[in-house]
Amino acid sequence: MAPELSSNWKKLQSVLKKENSVKADKKRKAPTEQTRNSIAKRRRLLGDLFEPASTKALGVKRRKMGNGSSSGEAAAQAAPSATLALWAEDNDISARDLADAYGEDFKNTTVPTKREDKVNGGLSEDVEIGKYVGLDCEMVGVGGEQDRSVLARISIVNFHGTQVYDSFVRPKEFVTDWRTHVSGVSPKNMATAREFDDVQQEVAKILKGRVIVGHALKNDLDALMLGHSKRDIRDTSKFPGFKQYSTGKYPKLKTLAKEILGVEIQGGEHSSIEDARAAMLLFRRHKSAFDIDHAQRFPVKVQGSGGGKSNPKKKKKKGKH
Incomplete structure (x- = not known):
């Protein structure tokens, strides 16, 4: 017959069981937390790869939260070519919006409907x-x-x-x-x-x-x-x-x-x-x-309505017969 456990020993076993349970919970949670940190880190590292093409094309720097300094503002942007600006104006579109839509540099943005130039054509x-x-x-x-x-x-x-x-x-x-x-x-x-x-x-x-x-x-x-x-x-x-x-x-x-x-x-x-x-x-x-x-x-000359004085016509001299 097994000896009966003392009341002190029972209390000690109860404490050990609780501690083991807490450790087990921590072990189960640790991988989940690590995974979340890993995902967040990958997102930070790969953020530039998933940045919209428009911000890359326009050279815009993303502003940090809480930073109101000029360094956080948009960087200087390239100017569009005369060809792109004309096409955009004809179609009631901002040249910058057009470049944004195509995700390319302003100078290299090609418009599908634009007739191509033929040098020496x-x-x-x-x-x-x-x-x-x-x-x-x-x-x-x-x-x-x-x-x-x-x-x-x-x-x-x-x-x-x-x-x-x-x-x-x-x-x-x-x-x-x-x-x-x-x-x-x-x-x-x-x-x-x-x-x-x-x-x-x-x-x-x-x-x-x-x-x-x-x-x-x-x-x-x-x-x-x-x-x-x-x-x-x-x-x-x-x-x-x-x-x-x-x-x-x-x-x-x-x-x-x-x-x-x-x-x-x-x-x-x-x-x-x-x-x-x-x-x-x-x-x-x-x-x-x-x-x-x-x-x-170059003002347009308007002829008078005829109210002015006209020069009298000179009478023709009668020739000698």
Whole structure:
């Protein structure tokens, strides 16, 4: 017969049983807590991978909770190209929202419905030209020390920024400075370039009877050796509303595009088609003001209603018979 346990021993067993039960519970809970910590850690480490593409594309830094300093604000954002800005405006969409939707950098965002540009494509087929055309030219240097500018590329777009004409032009004189870092034109482009006389003739047909929009258009028309009625020119370099952005006689197109449109152009080699679009977008954005300025400079002459005094007609002298 087993000896009977003392009351003290029974109490000790009861205490040990409770402690073992608590330890067992802790052992069961420990893996669960560890798993939760592990999951949270993985989320923190992989957070950037699951960050929305829009914030990456826009260069936006996520603000930390409780931090109201400027370091927590959105970082500087890249500016959209003139092409993207024009398409977005035509479709009543913010250029930034458009880039956000495609999750790409502003400059590289491609719009599926946009007609692709054809560099050196000549006259575009099936494009409605309309009343207004944006024009821009790229020049190269000739004449050695004289360094005269001659035409090497020309681009024309319509009111909506669609490419109407684009061509490299073969200069008649020997080129002494290609200015590639600015003009974007190099000797290799001359292999498929068109002759100056042919380009001049084609461009003259496009410009005839239309309003030209551009920046410092006198330089472009001089390079083309073409004239155009001042009444049918809208020059963004001479528009009074843009004078405040000038540090000299005339504001730069790059400055106007950045300050007024938030558009970045001429970051390196110039693109005549992008510059033509930037000028057209500036004109469109302030068309009402352009129209008022134009009406003041070229008032329409209205003939009198006939209430004024008329000069008496001189009587004809009768000839001698």
